[in-house]
Amino acid sequence: MPLIEIADLCYRYNQDQDWILKGVDLKVDSGEFVVIVGHNGSGKSTLAKMLNGLLVPDEGEVLVNGKATSREENIWEIRRQIGMVFQNPDNQLVANIVEEDIAFGPENLGLESAVIKKRVEEALEVVGMDKFRRNAPHNLSGGQKQRIAIAGILAMHPKCLVLDEPTAMLDPVGRKDVMTTVQELNQELGMAVVHITHFMTEALLADRIIVMDQGKIVLEGTPQEIFSQVDEIKKYHLDVPQLTELAFRLSQAGLDVSPDIFNVDELVEKLCYLKSKI
Amino acid sequence: MLDEIMIGQYIERDSVVHKSDPRTKILVVMFFITTVFLINTFSGYFILAGFIYLATMMAKINLKRIIKSIKPLTFIILFTLVIHLFMTRGGDVLWQWRFLRIEEEGLRLGLFMALRLIFLITFTSLLTLTTSPLELTDGLERLLNPFKRIGVPAHELAMMMTIALRFIPTLLEEAQKIMNAQKARGADFESGNLIKKAKSLIPLLVPLFINAFRRADDLALAMESRCYRGGENRTRMNVLMLATRDYLIMATSLIYLGLVAILL
């Protein structure tokens, strides 16, 4: 059974408004790293809120571990299993001391004091913020705040982490730190990750990329598959990393370069090799 | 300035007073403050001062720090003193110049009121200097818990305080930023009369409120996602427990009460 299973999901905020999601089908397996991209208004954030029952479908179904989000009695177990991190690092921390904030989730689960302490400890360590346990959030950088937000979710021991544009408001250093943390969670702890982003370079880390446009999934595949369709990606108003685009243009111009090259050295070596053959 | 608001005046020290349960401290301080208004002899105040000295020693806090917390209210204290000096009548006339006259009762009451204010500030500062705002919130929540049955929203109040503590610095920073941004568009927050000044605040306050609402929406979603559903079934990481020192502190306070009762 997949961890998350979405079937024919339709949703609109108001009866008299347009549909935001128009028949989305999606499965996420345990331990999978899925990246969802799409421009504003493509419905990706709405989709994210569906995953832990912050929103429930008008039509269709969202099942988490086989349980429907639309049923009231499932909701708290679903929210425990599907942790959610949001865009604005300032607006999701509750307490004015880091470790108190991380404890907030476990406290809501009604765990014992000793258990909470242990979980806070572990979560701080995983995100590499143990030195800042007694700090106040407003003295931390955006990237650090996001890592605290992730730790707050980890302490609830979820099966899947949903990140709704967590890097959009960060500087490059913060973005890199957050992505490194997310990648570690996925690879070392085997946690499933659904990461929503505008940054196509972050999409390179995924097992699977999902491109959304106008409330539908329009492309789906591995990074290799997606990035070899540069013109297609551009059609959906998404960024293409410079390197990918360069490789793509070179291959179009007749060079034997594949467009799914993701690092500079690889391209340089390939070019040198091609040149030596001339 | 930011940090002052953020952590109150809290000074971290390794002391018995710091370690004692916030509930103990809140209760003791409330109790002392009540006596401040009951005492009306100078010897009573002398004993009170003695206890303050003892408490600051135990808390390892410099007396100067306490005096510093009185400073911002110097004007109000002096104002109270002066009003009583010249307005309260009774007893012998001590001094007179044209229509200004100081009588004995005025001097006595003036000094009492000034002392009461000073003690009031001193006790609250002692509490905030030795207890972090978060502990205070926790303590208040536990103290109010028994009153839940008569409809006191103990948990909700405490949660509100926690969130306020968390967001005040963020909002202050934001206010500064918005102010700068409007200044960059030629806004003038300084000159003009009172009405003009009040009006000039609109470009600051409107965005500040709108952003605060946006933040509140975001925060509500984040809290729900973290399984928050009010105080029901919620446990705490730090459990408050009364220790021997708390009982000792309470006992000391009782001795003080005895002394005051005898002297009254």
Next chain:
Amino acid sequence: MLLEVKNLSHNYDLESSVTDYSLQDINFMIERGQFVGLIGHTGSGKSTLVQTLNGLIKPTTGQIIIDDQDITKTKNLKEVRQKVGLVFQYPEHQLFEETVFADIAFGPKNLGLTEQEVEQRVKNALEVVNLDYETFKDRSPFKLSGGQQRRVAIAGVLAMEPEVLILDEPTAGLDPKTRQEIIAEIVNLQQKTSLTIILISHRMEEVARLADRILVLDEGKLVLDGTSAEVFQQQEFLQEIGLGVPQITEVLMKLKNKDNMIATDIFTIEEAKQEILKLMRG
């Protein structure tokens, strides 16, 4: 000479903000019509520097001369702020009026212009950011999309008709499509009016492509000052101070290091493609 910064230093007193470094002995000149990129990692002093340029922060020492006037000495800050327009990060968070028109008119009105002049300026500013005046003037700024709000906020500063326009990460948090549109609007404006622009950005490929000149700040010091080509040659140094170079620059530099005859001062993909093809075809 439009703008000259001489021996500029600034120390925050220790009690206030700890997020930004002070500035240390900064010197540079900017000619009229230049497009300057300002880069540096968070906390390098970029925000402090641009706020000193329009008098929001009074520097501890040094001079800032704009149009032969030292603005650190002047009393008339309104005039300074008119000359140097500053668009803050996430400027849509400062919108406050009931209509788009009123919000953009806030700046010009503060300058004491007549109603006709104000209206003209609002029209011009909206045109620059590609929003139709008739469609948008009476709408509430709070009911617009994120990209439209950002545009209205930028228009609010444009309506001051500054001589220098400073943009602090004008595209932060936007989706790629809106980002490209807003960048195109800025480029267009600069080409039409030869306005002097200082752009703060974390996107190296953006700065490299757009700016005539790049200033690099690190820990409050101006550490590099030159053309895109000059600055991005210093790949190792830039990485040391927490910055990078555009990917195509990296490719070209690495090709060059492998004994290839290739230009490295190229910042668009099309040109890079041509250059590589030229190399490959010998």
